[in-house]
Every structure is written in structure tokens, then in C-alpha cells.
Amino acid sequence: MDVKNAFLHGELDKDIYIEQPRGFKSKIHPDYVFKLKKELYGLKQAPRAWYGKIGEFLVQSGFKVAPSDSSLFVKAKEGRLAIVLVYVDDLIITGDYSEEIQRTRENLSVRFQMKELGELKHFLGLEVERTKEGLFLGQQKYAKDLLQRYGMLDCKPISTPMDPNVRLQEDEGNDLEDMTMYRQLVGSLIYLTLTRPDISYPVGVVTRYMSKPKKPDLDAVKRILRYVKGTINFGIMYKKTIDYQVMGYCDADYAGDSCTRRSTTGYFFSLGSGAISWCNKRQPTVALSSTEAEYRSAAMAAQESTWLKQLMEDLHQSAEYQVRIFCDNLSSIRLVENPVFHARTKHIEVHYHYIREKVIEGKIEMVPTKIEEQIADILTKGLHKEKFEKFQEALGMDCKTTLDRSLP
Known part of the structure; x- marks a missing residue:
């Protein structure tokens, strides 16, 4: 209404x-x-x-x-x-x-x-479709209008949104003549990430250079648009399933920002088959080790999981279970489970130790996972095609044209 x-x-x-x-x-x-x-x-x-x-x-x-x-x-x-x-x-x-x-x-x-x-079909640029499998959430029309507005509707598609070998620098390249266009374009892409977690990391990277964008930054944005062109019908598919427990993955790209040497936090949570919450964010200070970077990432994921459980309870859904958060760094898991402060942790801000309390209370379980299975990698760094497509599918993303649109 x-x-x-x-x-x-x-x-x-x-x-x-x-x-x-x-x-x-x-x-x-x-x-x-x-x-x-x-x-x-x-x-x-x-x-x-x-x-x-x-x-x-x-x-x-x-x-x-x-x-x-x-x-x-x-x-x-x-x-x-x-x-x-x-x-x-x-x-x-x-x-x-x-x-x-x-x-x-x-x-x-x-x-x-x-x-x-x-019946709900469109809401603030989001498109909702009901199928035999479940609910499909996408932004196909918004993506098409975005490509058309910036003259990229007929561009050549590409399989990944970011080159894993490219590192953007603040002072490299020529200044752009029209900085406003760059900022408007990046702002439009930020809204597209509402249903496209697969472009969340590259969009997060290009937003760092909005104050003074260079030619390489614009090239990176155009690559994202080329990827969107090839995956314009993609969105998140929430399939009908009995298991509706919240589950998450957290990861960190240690010193991934080549300019500030700060690490990037990435986490995502799913409910059933599709992602319901995700984040990629550059950490506010430099981490002194990969363990510390991963520990900070886990703390942010713990805060989000607490809010998601509260949201489930507000919707009168069962939330009496441990939220499993998968992490590929064993040292950070041991740090979470160890309530004793020592030289390795005394410099870490107090609010990052929030996750320790949740683990001790039995509300969160930190679960080790292999690096090859760390889905949150897609939110912290650029990936090659095979790994990117594997994690894209794990997020619950599907192509609109492959689904049976007829209702039972």
C-alpha cells in the first residue's frame, strides 16, 4: 500500500x-x-x-x-x-x-x-517473484536502466566483476574530467548491491576513491558494469525448505588495502537457501596480524548474528539454537574461545571481545572451515572465475531465466 x-x-x-x-x-x-x-x-x-x-x-x-x-x-x-x-x-x-x-x-x-x-511485485526498485521453488528477489529492471543510462547496455559481458590482479591506488592515473558522473554511477551501483552480494566487494572498493577518482577507478567501475550486463537476470533465490536456521561465514583479507594497509572484513548470513545479510567493510585501524584481522571480522559477524536472532524472535520464529559462524583461521577461533587476556590481545579494542561473551554463553559456535570453502572470500577480495562462480552459487544466487515461473 x-x-x-x-x-x-x-x-x-x-x-x-x-x-x-x-x-x-x-x-x-x-x-x-x-x-x-x-x-x-x-x-x-x-x-x-x-x-x-x-x-x-x-x-x-x-x-x-x-x-x-x-x-x-x-x-x-x-x-x-x-x-x-x-x-x-x-x-x-x-x-x-x-x-x-x-x-x-x-x-x-x-x-x-x-x-x-x-500483491507485492515491485518495491523501491526491487522485484519479487513467486515460483514453485520459492521467492526470487532481483533488480533486473533497475540494472537494465542503469546500463542504459551510462551507455553500457551493448557492452561486452565479462565473467567476474573485478580483476584479482589489479590493486587500485589513490594517486595513480589521470584525473577524471567529470567526477560527478563517477560518483553518481558508484552511488547507483551501491543500491544494486541490495540483491547482488556478488558485486558488494568491488563496489565497496571503488567507493573509496569517490573524493578524487582517477581513470583506473573508472575502468574498474566499467568492468563491474560489464559483469552486470552478463548477469543482468541474476538475483537471490529463497527456496522452500524445512531448515530455516541462521548460519554465517566470516573472513578478512589481511592488509588488503594497498594504500592504508588496513584489512577488509567480510561476512554473510543465510537463512535456508539464500543470503539475507552481508557486509564488506575496511577495518578502522591496521591489524598487526592475520589472526587479529580475522578476530575483528568474527566480532562484527557476531554482532550481526545477535541482531538477526532478535529479528527472528520479533517475528515469532524459533531462534533457540547456536548460530554457527564458519571461519578459516584456526588461530582466531582459539582466540575467541580463550577468555584470558594476554600480550596478543591487550591492544585490541574492548568492543571486539564481544564475541567471546557470546561463545561462552553458548549463543554462537565458531566452526573451522577450509579456505577453499570460505564463501565470505567473495566479500573480501577479487576472485578468479571458477572460485567466484562457486561462491556466487553458495550465496543463493540464481538466474531468473532458469527458474520455473509458473505457480502451483
């Missing part, structure tokens, strides 16, 4: 004054200002005021705000759920409590001016 003129429904909790609009200035009092009685589009306070109004309405209707996400509202009765997800003026309503869902839709239409958009 979509709310018409959503921001006009909000109420101001502060005194807001605006200048007299052009063409409507008073000839008698040209220096006077107007005091707003209600919010307007363009005000910084408008989104918050609207959230307060829609949140108040849903809470009065019996919904509860999920502690893990303030935009998620859940109502449960006798094991059945009604769920409302609010994104500004767009609402997704779902669940198996059909009577409450219908009641909520009717009440929303009475209280606000609503537009019924039917």
Missing part, C-alpha cells in the same frame, strides 16, 4: 517558522514569517512526524514495534502473524493472519488516503 501525501498527515511537536513564499509576500509586512500549523514536504521534521503518526495508529490497532527494527510492526494471535513494514510512505503488509491483514487494510484506508498496489 502507498500513502497519498503522507507527510501532510504528520503533526509538528515544535514551533516551525518559514519565510514568506515568493509571489506571496505581504506588502505591509514583508519581513514577517509564517508559523506552520502542520508539516510540509521539505521539512527535516516531516519524516519523523509522519512516522509518529503511522506508528501511533498501528500501536493503537494492536501491533507492537519490533525491538530489532523500529519500522517493523507485528501482531500475533494464536500462532498467526500480521506484519507491517513501513518505509516512509510505502507499506508492506504480510503474514498468515488473513483476517487481521484485511482489517488493517480497511482501517488504514479509513484513517489515511491510501492507494492499493495489490
